[in-house]
Amino acid sequence: xKEVEQNSGPLSVPEGAIASLNCTYSDRVSQSFxxxxxxxxxxxxxxMSIYSNGDKEDGRFTAQLNKASQYVSxxxxxxxxxxxxxxxxxxxxxxYQKVTFGTGTKLQVIP
Amino acid sequence: EAGVAxxxxxxxxxxxxxxxxxxxxxxxxxxxxxxxxxxGQGPKLLIQFQNNGVVDDSQLPKDRFSAxxxxxxxxxxxxxxxxLEDSAVYLCASSLRxxxxxxQYFGPGTRLTVT
Numbered sequence: 390x391k392e393v394e395q396n397s398g399p400l401s402v403p404e405g406a407i408a409s410l411n412c413t414y415s416d417r418v419s420q421s422f423x424x425x426x427x428x429x430x431x432x433x434x435x436x437m438s439i440y441s442n443g444d445k446e447d448g449r450f451t452a453q454l455n456k457a458s459q460y461v462s463x464x465x466x467x468x469x470x471x472x473x474x475x476x477x478x479x480x481x482x483x484x485y486q487k488v489t490f491g492t493g494t495k496l497q498v499i500p
Numbered sequence: 501e502a503g504v505a506x507x508x509x510x511x512x513x514x515x516x517x518x519x520x521x522x523x524x525x526x527x528x529x530x531x532x533x534x535x536x537x538x539x540g541q542g543p544k545l546l547i548q549f550q551n552n553g554v555v556d557d558s559q560l561p562k563d564r565f566s567a568x569x570x571x572x573x574x575x576x577x578x579x580x581x582x583x584l585e586d587s588a589v590y591l592c593a594s595s596l597r598x599x600x601x602x603x604q605y606f607g608p609g610t611r612l613t614v615t
Contacts, residue, residue: 393542423603432591432606433543477542481602487556488533488602490542 392416395478395491404500408465412478412491415459419480422454422461427475427493436476437463468498502526504607506592512613518580521610525573525594531602534567534577535591537609543591549575579612587614 394413402408410424421440425433437452439445439461445452451464461480465472475493505524513519525532530551535543546565548556551572560567564583569575579586589609595602 421602432589432609433604435603435605438603487548488545488604490535490544492540492542 392489393478393480393491395476395494397492398495399497400494401497401499402468404468404470404498406468408468408472408496408498410463410465410476410478410494410496412461412463413459414461414478414480414489416480416482417456417459419459419482421481422452423479423481424450424452424463425477425479425490427477429474433477465496468496470498470500472496473498504592504594504605506590506607506610508610509608510611510613512615513582515584515614516581518578519582519612520576520578521590521592521612523575523577523592523607525575525592526596526605529594529596529605530572531595532569532575533591533593533595533604534575535593537589537591539588546577582612582614584614587612 392415424437426436427433437450439452439454442454442456449466453462475495477493478491481488507522532549534546536546537543546560547567549569565579567577589611591609592607593604595604
């Protein structure tokens with residue numbers, strides 16, 4: 390069983406819509422969760438981190454964590470064509486924060 | 501603040517040859533990671549250093565891959581001998597432990613092609 394699972398997509402949304410990206414994880418003791426954005430041919434860049442249940446907002450981005458359901462999501466409001474990229478979900482666990490990445494969801498924002 | 505530096509950016513070698521990659525993390529970041537990313541997949545952790553020490557190398561193919569971190573700063577990753585399936589982007593990342601976790605910052609990566 391994969392430790393972090395994401396739908397590979399592509400997820401297509403029209404410009405201005407809300408994009409909803411989802412991630413599930415298998416290890417209940419996972420402690421920290423991260424969303425990274427990766428443009429084609431580039432390295433991942435950190436968008437959001439979330440450590441406790443609930444919502445965390447940063448500009449157009451909202452991360453949601455539900456530890457009981459082992460589910461983390463990323464909402465992108467007012468999606469722009471520049472948001473088109475692959476979004477990677479990652480979780481960490483253990484004292485030294487072993488990191489596991491999902492395979493990523495490709496997002497396409499249609500003008 | 502300077503980001504994570506990696507070199508070379510691109511490398512083409514023949515199978516059975518050896519290759520080395522270099523990484524300089526963000527100043528002050530104690531944790532350094534090497535990842536392998538194959539096209540269409542998420543990054544796969546190869547090795548994680550905390551200062552000079554290795555804290556996780558469970559997915560490092562130790563018969564051909566080796567890594568070291570000098571004086572808790574720079575790091576090198578070596579492959580010897582290379583196989584065709586080693587063709588991938590090798591990413592280095594570093595982190596300074598934040599509240600509850602490790603936010604990672606990635607270098608530009610090294611694209612390796614093994615022919």
